[in-house]
Amino acid sequence: MSRETRTRRKEIEKARREKMSELMRGYDETEFYPALNSVKRECAETGHGSKNYHDNGLGWTFTSCLDCGATLAKHGPEGQIVIPEQHGQAPYNGSEED
Numbered sequence: 001m002s003r004e005t006r007t008r009r010k011e012i013e014k015a016r017r018e019k020m021s022e023l024m025r026g027y028d029e030t031e032f033y034p035a036l037n038s039v040k041r042e043c044a045e046t047g048h049g050s051k052n053y054h055d056n057g058l059g060w061t062f063t064s065c066l067d068c069g070a071t072l073a074k075h076g077p078e079g080q081i082v083i084p085e086q087h088g089q090a091p092y093n094g095s096e097e098d
């Protein structure tokens with residue numbers, strides 16, 4: 001029974017996330033991401049602040065700026081190094097899981 005409860009809870013939470021994304025889409029595109037990207041661009045121009053280090057537990061590590069939140073680099077389990085497009089569209093979705 002607890003598995004069924006967990007599944008139902010996750011479905012309800014997923015539906016809420018999807019509804020929130022739908023409701024916020026216009027605001028995010030016209031206000032949120034442009035403002036956030038402006039902050040990241042200005043921070044990059046003056047040199048990012050202290051670095052934060054994340055480990056997702058699956059072999060990937062992430063370095064980000066503590067001041068603006070920009071992801072500066074991702075390092076994969078097989079030596080991959082990914083430098084995200086800086087200040088591109090929608091780098092932030094509130095979660096690392098997709």
Ligand SMILES: [Zn+2]
Nearest residue numbers: 043048065068
């Ligand atoms: Zn920064």
